[in-house]
Amino acid sequence: MIDVIDHDNFGYGTQAGDAMRGAFDWEMYYKRIPIPLEMKRADPTEPFESPVMAGGLFAVDRKWFWELGGYDTGLEIWGGEQYEISFKVWMCGGRMEDIPCSRVGHIYRKYVPYKVPGGISLAKNLKRVAEVWMDEYAEYVYQRRPEYRHLSAGDMTAQKELRNRLSCKSFKWFMQEVAWDLPRHYPPVEPPAAAWGEIRNVGSGMCMEIKHLVSGSPIRLENCVKSRGETSWSHGQVLTFGWREDIRVGDPMHTRKVCFDAVSHSSPVTLYDCHGMKGNQLWRYRQDKSLYHPVSNSCIDSSPMERRVFMNTCDPASPSQQWLFERTNATVLEHFNRDSN
Structure with missing residues (x-):
């Protein structure tokens, strides 16, 4: 679980809602959603499955991490890696759990102390993740982010070959079996407005x-x-x-x-x-x-x-x-x- 260390005074506290499942919306912003009633346990210290991790704060068997190809080396600087590793783990035979009694404090900075060349690395990273892992669901991202459609995400041949070699499941399987509660909060097809x-x-x-x-x-x-x-x-x-x-x-x-x-x-x-x-x-x-x-x-x-x-x-x-x-x-x-x- 990721706790918050205050940027100004190093005060330590939990995130709002504390134990929640990692998720995303269809603009590819990281989100946290409540643990559904179907998954609630009598003991709140018990581990629970999470569709998406928040990023680099996790423990994994080293041998299996490299069998999965590690992080995609085509991702630049920052952003998108939490989706890439999460989708890959679930779709290629693994599972992810949050452990409420295991805590890591993280300082959420108020500013970014470095410059991103070109300013489009995050967009390219998200496009790359969508193209390699999200199958037909990538269209829901492009509907909300039309500027991604014609953006180059680099050579994805090695990543697609890795997915085939590991016999990874489809993103539809991921949405139905792992992130089945996500559409309750962030539906792929936006319901009509009033x-x-x-x-x-x-x-x-x-x-x-x-x-x-x-x-x-x-x-x-x-x-x-x-x-x-x-x-x-x-x-x-x-x-x-x-x-x-x-x-x-x-x-x-x-x-x-x-x-x-x-x-x-x-x-x-x-x-x-x-x-x-x-x-x-x-x-x-x-x-x-x-x-x-x-x-x-x-x-x-x-x-x-x-x-x-x-x-x-x-x-x-x-x-x-x-x-x-x-x-x-x-x-x-x-x-x-x-x-x-």
Whole structure:
């Protein structure tokens, strides 16, 4: 298990959630997902299987490590190696377990002290892993990262020959037998969104806009891009109310990792790193066109004079609390609202 050593004061602690399974989303960001109920054990100190390791912190039989080819020497500098070794272990006859009573502390630096030549090593590494190991599932990565399609990943002949020589299983087998719970959290095919596009206020005719894509940034009320006569959408006004019932920046296929978040009644609506666990990031779009926040039992309100977006006591008659999404999926919205009742 990997614990956290604070970069500033060397304080030692566990990661949020502590024991969780290593995973990934289809943009190939490393993720941690809860141990499913089907795998829960009475004794929390017992080892548990994990689809993906976090990187270089593991113990393995040396002879077998080299039989697997070690790390792919075609990977450059940093990134992607955790997927390459994890897929290879599972698909080529091994298994990986996390041991809760075995702990390694890791300092998570706030900055990278070295420069990456060309700046595309990580992308090339991920493309290489996808091409060698992910079979038809690589397409789900390219749908979200179209810039990877035409990127050169170098000569992969030796890696593909290694996979054949070791009689490794398919990535479909990996997804069905090892990472079977991953699609619950990160589905390969994104379920349809409930609503997306600009979010226009009925009272003022102004739109919500994101100025800065960093945690803590407030949501602002600004003149709608389309009303200003601009031909292309501003990314800051393209928002998606998606299947996780949170609101993210971007269109349904290209959402960013920041979500609408509110702490309490009367607090501002701000961006926060998406966690997918509902809570402060759970929203309801109701028939009265209000955006309701169950945790605070309040609704998103707005002040066009101050250009503020904030939480307030719900008032179905107030136009400043009524919002129109550019596009909606009535079936998904009905499903959300039915489940909430």
